[in-house]
Amino acid sequence: MYIAPKPRQPIQSFPKIKIVRISNVATSIYIAGTLCLALGLNSFLRPTHEYPRFGLPLETQTGTPSPSSKTNGSISPLVYIKAIRETTYGLALIVLQYQGQEQAVTSLLAVLSLAGLGDGFVVWNYGQLKTKALGHWVAFVGFLGWAWWRATY
Numbered sequence: 001m002y003i004a005p006k007p008r009q010p011i012q013s014f015p016k017i018k019i020v021r022i023s024n025v026a027t028s029i030y031i032a033g034t035l036c037l038a039l040g041l042n043s044f045l046r047p048t049h050e051y052p053r054f055g056l057p058l059e060t061q062t063g064t065p066s067p068s069s070k071t072n073g074s075i076s077p078l079v080y081i082k083a084i085r086e087t088t089y090g091l092a093l094i095v096l097q098y099q100g101q102e103q104a105v106t107s108l109l110a111v112l113s114l115a116g117l118g119d120g121f122v123v124w125n126y127g128q129l130k131t132k133a134l135g136h137w138v139a140f141v142g143f144l145g146w147a148w149w150r151a152t153y
Helices: 025-046 048-056 076-100 102-128 132-153
Strands: none
Touching: 025 048, 025 076, 048 076, 076 102, 102 132
């Protein structure tokens, strides 16, 4: 008489771990958002250094400068508004990408491109170095192209 062997017990394996993969597209959005945050923080922490980086001269002082003044200009509160703008753009990119709001991220990239276009015109008209405006216009073309690519992706 033949007795069938007992079925083998499955080997205990490690529990399955869900691996979350971040696509290259998402990674690039996180990088862009982080760069916007860094630019915003730079404006908050080093406003006098932000003027030449952005392409604008320091504000002219009204009245007589104090003898202890070490700068040739003063800081306008508008540099802090710029810092808030760039920080909120960065936070919005990161949060919307994290939430999976792909269309919203694409729309925000288009809005960012318009900011670059406008910044370029301001720097061209009021800046000391006209070449700094080109950097803003490259950002305009880059963000707009990126938004267009994402919209057709």
